[in-house]
Amino acid sequence: MVLTEKELFERDAKRDIGEELLASIREVKAGRYGSVHKVQLTEAAEARGKTGLSQPKFAELLGVSVRTLQEWEQGRRTPSGAARSLLHIAALRPDVFRDVLMA
Numbered sequence: 001m002v003l004t005e006k007e008l009f010e011r012d013a014k015r016d017i018g019e020e021l022l023a024s025i026r027e028v029k030a031g032r033y034g035s036v037h038k039v040q041l042t043e044a045a046e047a048r049g050k051t052g053l054s055q056p057k058f059a060e061l062l063g064v065s066v067r068t069l070q071e072w073e074q075g076r077r078t079p080s081g082a083a084r085s086l087l088h089i090a091a092l093r094p095d096v097f098r099d100v101l102m103a
Contacts, residue, residue: 042073043079044069047090047094061097061101
C-alpha cells in the first residue's frame with residue numbers, strides 16, 4: 001500500500017528513530033539481524049588497500065588513469081602485463097611498492 005505524504009508524516013511523527021536505531025544496533029551486535037554478505041575484493045582493490053594510497057595516487061604510480069583503476073577494482077576490466085605484476089608486488093609487499101615507486 002502506498003502512503004500519501006501526509007500519512008507518511010503522521011506515521012513518522014509517532015516514531016522514535018533514535019530508539020529504533022539503538023535497537024537495530026543491539027540486534028546486530030547480538031547476531032540476530034539478517035544475513036552476512038561478504039564482498040570479494042579484486043586484486044587491484046586489495047593491493048591498493050594494503051598500500052593505503054588514494055585511487056589517484058595509486059593510479060599515478062601504476063601509470064594508468066583513475067578510471068582504469070576503478071574498472072579494475074570493480075572487476076569490469078582485468079589488468080595485464082606490467083600492471084598485473086605491479087599489483088601483485090603491491091599486494092605482497094606494499095612497503096616495497098611505496099618505497100620504490102614513491103622515491
